[in-house]
Amino acid sequence: MSTAALDAIRWTADGLVPVIAQEAGSGRVLMFAWMNREALARTVATGEAVYWSRSRGRLWHKGEESGHVQKVRDLRLDCDADVLLLEVEQVGGIACHTGRHHCFFQALDANGDWTAVEAVLKRPDEIYRS
Template identity: 70%
Template sequence: MSEAWLDEIKWTADGLVPAIAQDAASGEVLMFAWMNREALRLTAERGQAVYWSRSRGRLWPKGESSGHVQWVREIRVDCDKDVVLLKIEQIGGIACHTGRHSCFYNRLEDGRWVAVEPVLKDPAEIYK
């Protein structure tokens, strides 16, 4: 497969593009992460979400330590080609390292952030 499609992405100055993971069935946004060229290429090639971990400074196949793999059903890009949308199937139902279904579990209520989604599994049990 030609990689010309990767050249069309508008990468940031540090070679990254924002990536949103959305549940393919429900449409719920589960998480946000960054991808570099290699991560996006591998994601398309494997059908499994691979991100770029800025904190680790390396490729991060989602679920490598938790087992909560994201199988990619579709890859889309926005009109400016500067944001990637992954429509995924979330294995284990947990996308967040806090043990929640979604990373977007805090809601602004009366000027403060309130956790409104339950912890489905204790992170200590996930990351041994």
């Protein structure tokens, strides 16, 4: 990835850019994450999503523990140059660490509470063996 392409992005003060991972074919939003310059460069070089994990304080190759990698099919920068959109093939069909297909599984119900409306496809203890 060229330096000019990296410089075209409007990075946050922390050197990050928000990233939306969208499923190729269905168009469903799978998850939201962050990238720094190195994560984006590695994503482009490997063809698999690499994010910056704020909680871990390090690069995070999506699926490094679970095997549920994201193969990048297309990469887009929005009109303000401050959000990336990754169109991905989600290997294993599970993008969320909760074992669901995507991370947006909670819906606001009629009582004003968040309710899980998507099934767990695989229990996290079956995915992540410590």
